[in-house]
Amino acid sequence: MNNPEIIKSLINTNQKQVDKLAIQLGIANTNKTKAQQSLVMLENYYNEYVTRLQTHQIQGISVGDHNNFQQFMITLNQTINQQKQILHNCIQVIEKCVADVRSCENKTLSYNILHKQLEKKLQNEENKREQKMTDEYASRSKLKY
Numbered sequence: 001m002n003n004p005e006i007i008k009s010l011i012n013t014n015q016k017q018v019d020k021l022a023i024q025l026g027i028a029n030t031n032k033t034k035a036q037q038s039l040v041m042l043e044n045y046y047n048e049y050v051t052r053l054q055t056h057q058i059q060g061i062s063v064g065d066h067n068n069f070q071q072f073m074i075t076l077n078q079t080i081n082q083q084k085q086i087l088h089n090c091i092q093v094i095e096k097c098v099a100d101v102r103s104c105e106n107k108t109l110s111y112n113i114l115h116k117q118l119e120k121k122l123q124n125e126e127n128k129r130e131q132k133m134t135d136e137y138a139s140r141s142k143l144k145y
Contacts, residue, residue, distance in 0.1 A: 004122070007115040011108055018104045025097040032090035039083045046076050 053061075053069045061069075 002118065002122075004115055004118050007111055007118060011111045011115065014104050014108045014111060018101060018108070021097055021101045021104065025094065025101065028090060028093045028097055032087065032094060035083065035087040035090050039080065039087055042076065042080045042083055046073070046080060049073060049076065 049069070049072065053066075053073070056065070056069070
């Protein structure tokens with residue numbers, strides 16, 4: 001790549017990708033927070049029902065009501081496990097977004113290094129051309145006198 005504009009274009013494209021990933025990361029963090037809150041709510045609800053069941057057992061509870069409590073607790077426990085899986089998935093999305101952001105930032109850093117090297121190379125070439133022109137002018141001037 002001998003064109004600094006191409007590298008600048010790559011840097012800009014990569015920066016746009018970082019911006020998109022940052023938005024996705026924000027959404028993923030929000031989803032994780034909501035999933036955590038829902039999990040806490042479900043666990044509190046489960047604990048509350050355990051306490052209710054224990055209280056009813058002490059006071060006396062019919063077999064049918066006891067079975068209903070048990071079935072409800074099983075269903076609630078399944079819901080808690082599903083919510084844990086949702087939370088786990090949210091964490092995986094966050095980890096992927098973070099890895100993707102780092103990858104893009106590394107690319108941007110590499111592109112910036114390439115851009116600086118190319119600019120330095122082009123500047124050196126320009127300096128050599130100017131020096132050559134100056135030397136030629138000086139040698140012609142000496143020939144005239």
